Amino acid sequence: xxxxxxxxxxxxxxxxxxxxxxxxxxxxxxxxxxxxxxxxxxxxxxxxxxxxxxxxxxxxxxxxxxxxxxxxxxxxxxxxxxxxxxxxxxxxxxxxxxxxxxxxxxxxxxxxxxxxxxxxxxxxxxxxxxxxxxxxxxxxxxxxxxxxxxxxxxxxxxxxxxxxxxxxxxxxxxxxxxxxxxxxxxxxxxxxxxxxxxxxxxxxxxxxxxxxxxxxxxxxx
Numbered sequence: 001x002x003x004x005x006x007x008x009x010x011x012x013x014x015x016x017x018x019x020x021x022x023x024x025x026x027x028x029x030x031x032x033x034x035x036x037x038x039x040x041x042x043x044x045x046x047x048x049x050x051x052x053x054x055x056x057x058x059x060x061x062x063x064x065x066x067x068x069x070x071x072x073x074x075x076x077x078x079x080x081x082x083x084x085x086x087x088x089x090x091x092x093x094x095x096x097x098x099x100x101x102x103x104x105x106x107x108x109x110x111x112x113x114x115x116x117x118x119x120x121x122x123x124x125x126x127x128x129x130x131x132x133x134x135x136x137x138x139x140x141x142x143x144x145x146x147x148x149x150x151x152x153x154x155x156x157x158x159x160x161x162x163x164x165x166x167x168x169x170x171x172x173x174x175x176x177x178x179x180x181x182x183x184x185x186x187x188x189x190x191x192x193x194x195x196x197x198x199x200x201x202x203x204x205x206x207x208x209x210x211x212x213x214x215x216x217x218x219x220x221x
Contacts, residue, residue, distance in 0.1 A: 001117060001118060001119065001120060001121050001122070002027075002121045002138050002220060003117045003121070003122055003124065003134050003137040003138050003139075004021065004025075004027065004122070004123045004124070004137065004138065004139045004141070004216055005124055005125075005129040005130040005133070005134040005137035005139070005140045005141070006018050006021075006123065006124065006125035006126075006129060006130070006140075006141045006142075006143060007125070007126060007127060007128065007129050007130045007131070007140075007141070007142050007143070007189070007190075007191070007192070007195070008125070008141075008142055008143030008144055009143070009144045009145070009150065009178060009181075009189070010150065010154075010174055010177050010178065010181065011145075011150040011151070011153050011154045011174060012143045012144045012145050012150055012200060013143060013145070013153070013200050013205060013208065014125045014143040015031075015033075015125060016205060017125070017143060017205065017208055017209060017212065018123045018124070018125040020205065020209045021123050021209055021212055021213060021216070022122070022123040024209065024213050025121075025123070025213065025216060025217075026121075027120070027121045027122050027123050028069070028116075028120040028121065028122045028123075029074075029122065029123045029124070029125075030067065030074070030113065030116050030117075030122055030123075030124045031074050032109065032113060032124065032125070032126045032129075033096075033126070034074060034076050034084075034087050035065060035067065035076060035109050035112055035113075036096050036099065036100045036105070036109060037076070037083075037087040037088070037092050037093075037096050038065055038076035038077075038078045038083045038087065039059070039060075039063065039065070039078070039096075039099060039105060039108070039109075040092045040095040040096040040099050041078060041081075041083040041086055041087065041092060042059060042063055042078045042079060042083075043055075043059055043095060043099060044091070044092070044095065045081070046059065051095070051098040051099060053102075056099065056102045056104060056105060057104060060104045060105060060108050062079075063078065063079060063108065064078070064079050064080070065077070065078055065108075065112060067112065067116060100187070101184065101185075101186060101187070103185075103186050106186050106187055110132070110133060113129075113133045113134070114133065114134070117133075117134055117137075124137075126187075127181060127184075127187050127188075127189050128187045128188060128189070128190070130142065130191075130192040130195050131188075131190050131192050132187070135192070138216075138219055138220075139196075139215060139216050139219050140192050140194055140195035140196065141195060141196050141198060141212055141215070142191045142192070142195040142196070142197045142198070143198055143200060143208070144197065144198070144199055144200070145199060145200045145201040146199075146201045147171060147174060147175055147178070148171065149200075149201045150174055151167060151170045151171035151174050152167070154170050154174065155167045155170045158170070196215055198211060198212065
């Protein structure tokens with residue numbers, strides 16, 4: 001199988017790039033974040049109140065996760081329940097951020113990711129895909145942009161919504177997330193030695209997609 005691994009900073013555009021690149025290449029794209037969210041859904045269904053070592057260990061021990069595709073859309077089935085429609089709620093988002101740093105959770109997802117990569121030609125993006133999940137990927141890309149540009153993009157997503165943060169608040173939060181991501185014990189943000197670094201600050205999504213497509217196709221041939 002041919003695997004494209006993409007890592008990058010928050011709001012650098014790596015998720016949208018992965019989606020576009022998988023389409024032009026005809027590859028499967030694995031939304032890793034959706035798997036973590038599926039685990040959070042299971043935590044909620046079990047009515048566990050506290051995120052702690054004991055509960056997380058119990059959660060992971062009895063969990064079954066299947067990733068499938070229907071009409072090109074990824075579905076996450078957890079213990080026989082399709083949780084896809086519930087993955088993006090604010091409650092699940094907050095719960096996911098609490099659950100995802102646990103080592104046993106990351107190890108569970110790691111197994112799913114590697115089995116997926118062994119089964120399909122795929123594009124996979126995240127924070128540690130090039131360094132931990134798929135260290136032998138055929139192509140490794142690291143996507144970034146200046147903090148100011150990434151904050152601008154994120155700010156535009158909130159603009160006009162009730163209670164939307166200011167640009168300065170978004171920038172401050174983004175810099176804090178960068179610092180946390182680079183200091184994590186597990187799932188640390190780092191640039192693999194053989195990764196191609198692409199700065200998207202002054203580039204359109206189409207530009208970045210074309211650059212990455214050329215890199216992948218040249219490697220394939």
